Amino acid sequence: MEQLLVDITLILDSTVRLAVPLILASLAGLYSERSGIVDIGLEGKLLAAAFAAAAMSAVTGSAWLGLLAGIGAALMFSGIHGLASINFKGNQTISGVALNFLAAGLTTFLGQSWFKRGGYTPQLSGDQRFNPINLPFAEQLRDVPVIGQIYGELISGHNIITYFAFVAVPATAWVLFRTRFGLRLRAVGENPKAIDTAGISVTRLRYQALIITAVLVGIGGAYLSIAQSAGFNNNMSAGRGYIALAALIFAKWRPGPALLVCLMFGFLDAVQFRIQGQVFPIIGEVPVQAIQALPYILTVVLLAGFIGRAVAPKAAGVPYTKER
Amino acid sequence: MTPLPRWADVVLLPLLNVVLAFLVGGLIVLAVGQNPLQAVGIMLYGAFGYGSGFGYTLYYTTDFIFAGLAVSLAFHAGLFNIGPEGQAYVGGLGVILIGLALNGMHWALVFPLMIICGALFGAAWAFVPGYLQAKRGSHVVITTIMFNFIAVSMMGYIISRILKPAGVNSDESAPLEAITRVPQLRGFIELFKNSPVNLTFFLAIGALFLVYWLIWHTKFGYAVRALGNNPVAANYAGISNQKLIMIVMALAGAFAAMVAVNNVGGVQGRLILNFVNGAGFVGIAVAFMGKGHPIGVGLSALLFGMLYQGGQELAFQMPGITREMIVTIQALVILFTGAMGDMLRGPLGRMFAQPDPAAGAK
Numbered sequence: 001m002e003q004l005l006v007d008i009t010l011i012l013d014s015t016v017r018l019a020v021p022l023i024l025a026s027l028a029g030l031y032s033e034r035s036g037i038v039d040i041g042l043e044g045k046l047l048a049a050a051f052a053a054a055a056m057s058a059v060t061g062s063a064w065l066g067l068l069a070g071i072g073a074a075l076m077f078s079g080i081h082g083l084a085s086i087n088f089k090g091n092q093t094i095s096g097v098a099l100n101f102l103a104a105g106l107t108t109f110l111g112q113s114w115f116k117r118g119g120y121t122p123q124l125s126g127d128q129r130f131n132p133i134n135l136p137f138a139e140q141l142r143d144v145p146v147i148g149q150i151y152g153e154l155i156s157g158h159n160i161i162t163y164f165a166f167v168a169v170p171a172t173a174w175v176l177f178r179t180r181f182g183l184r185l186r187a188v189g190e191n192p193k194a195i196d197t198a199g200i201s202v203t204r205l206r207y208q209a210l211i212i213t214a215v216l217v218g219i220g221g222a223y224l225s226i227a228q229s230a231g232f233n234n235n236m237s238a239g240r241g242y243i244a245l246a247a248l249i250f251a252k253w254r255p256g257p258a259l260l261v262c263l264m265f266g267f268l269d270a271v272q273f274r275i276q277g278q279v280f281p282i283i284g285e286v287p288v289q290a291i292q293a294l295p296y297i298l299t300v301v302l303l304a305g306f307i308g309r310a311v312a313p314k315a316a317g318v319p320y321t322k323e324r
Numbered sequence: 325m326t327p328l329p330r331w332a333d334v335v336l337l338p339l340l341n342v343v344l345a346f347l348v349g350g351l352i353v354l355a356v357g358q359n360p361l362q363a364v365g366i367m368l369y370g371a372f373g374y375g376s377g378f379g380y381t382l383y384y385t386t387d388f389i390f391a392g393l394a395v396s397l398a399f400h401a402g403l404f405n406i407g408p409e410g411q412a413y414v415g416g417l418g419v420i421l422i423g424l425a426l427n428g429m430h431w432a433l434v435f436p437l438m439i440i441c442g443a444l445f446g447a448a449w450a451f452v453p454g455y456l457q458a459k460r461g462s463h464v465v466i467t468t469i470m471f472n473f474i475a476v477s478m479m480g481y482i483i484s485r486i487l488k489p490a491g492v493n494s495d496e497s498a499p500l501e502a503i504t505r506v507p508q509l510r511g512f513i514e515l516f517k518n519s520p521v522n523l524t525f526f527l528a529i530g531a532l533f534l535v536y537w538l539i540w541h542t543k544f545g546y547a548v549r550a551l552g553n554n555p556v557a558a559n560y561a562g563i564s565n566q567k568l569i570m571i572v573m574a575l576a577g578a579f580a581a582m583v584a585v586n587n588v589g590g591v592q593g594r595l596i597l598n599f600v601n602g603a604g605f606v607g608i609a610v611a612f613m614g615k616g617h618p619i620g621v622g623l624s625a626l627l628f629g630m631l632y633q634g635g636q637e638l639a640f641q642m643p644g645i646t647r648e649m650i651v652t653i654q655a656l657v658i659l660f661t662g663a664m665g666d667m668l669r670g671p672l673g674r675m676f677a678q679p680d681p682a683a684g685a686k
Contacts, residue, residue, distance in 0.1 A: 097406065299470055
């Protein structure tokens, strides 16, 4: 019983850790897609931010400067995306794909040129990373059964970005559904013409959304390299941007459900190595590849409308042209 | 906005965009303190300067032609197929299954069957997103991305758990016998030394002609272009959009699967993990750069073949530059020719509208 509790807490703990970048990237995508800009490029922004954060942190020794650099890199990528999809009215999907390749190419190329470690950045330690924060009373409560375990392991002992991610979810819900900006954001993604007619600049609103997107996904990328790990390695986002996109679709572009789906995907990630080789009753042995593919399969099934229906913001992917 | 003259629209604008992509790439190389011109020189030598380098260039070109056609074909129908990577991977299963079933037989018999069998597997893998787009309205961009990941997991399982013979350490299928493999050109042409370019190269050239004929000289191609230009009008004209979407996606998957014939049948002679190695994604850049036209696709595939082979050489000669610079160039090409393709249209249009240089320089 005691051991079971420890096991469950450990799995949930790693679920939280693995879900953080997904949550941040999902919320990031939410702002941009709600404003009518499709963002396939989350993966690339995550990767670019992870690299910039690790590189800056390695050079300056400050995790906070690293975080800023990560956000800066994501802002740059968002800027290119905005230029292509808002100003030049280009194809947003193509731009996103291009940005993903740009990140994959640039991070490795610059990493090798600057650090000459085969694409890795130097190992980070101490203040170069965001270290676990022990919440008050975690030590004192350690001996209290159940609660001590859950409080000490699951709730306390994460880094600041993790706590930020969990605060960002209700904050996003509030912004989206309770503020004037949120109302406009939702409107511009559904019917930009109405927004334009009301005398509000579609371009400005969409750029604002892209900036928030960049900040959130930048923090998510920094989490990968300077909080969860101690440095950048090649392609370390490893498809998380796409999983986050899948989670966003799964959640039908709503923050609360997005959190739940990200936690679910994080959970799948956390258990995949534990169940490897284990034989279950009825289903038998589950190959690890099946668990890895599950988020993608679930998303396809959802998109196909077999379980509920995912309807994107109406104007997503359509550049807005004022009538002349 | 005044429309551009046709030659400017078809040749000048894409060319300027490509030049822009390479200029930015050059600036990045310059920014890390390397000499971009020297890099270009080394790449050109690596790609064309000696026999086996040239052979490798043609081998990469083969892959990129097929992947580029897989993206182009779908794009003519207004569909963005990001899935050639996965389609080629699954196509590899078809190629190796028929190859192993007929192992030891002469390649002249097996080669056509590899093409058919690989095409069927690739087509099936691309058909599902096509079906979901046509019948259920699921966006093909997202589903093909998802299918790339699903293909990686599925093929990983199949290769490591099912196809891997007992007593082999690495995750790969049993090998094909030499006589069954698609013959490499070095057997006939001395020049290619130890490069893997094989008969599939000619298949790729044939595919370019086939697609040209298909898109511009058949009723089917007309319907595809109608669908791509205006789905509503196509529907009114009596074209079944749903059916066409499914057929086009399946066809695109079949073309992508030819990457597997080149690699599994002609180079490795076995199915290995992740043999596609990004070729499917290069197809996206190739298709945009070539504007979906077979001549353009052929030329841009050659350019990327040159970049990939020359990039190898570069990594040897200039340690400050890694092969990933090529991925960066690839990204810039997609960005400038695909996403920002119309950026220069305005300025160009003004230039052509007002031949008077004084007014045009505004």
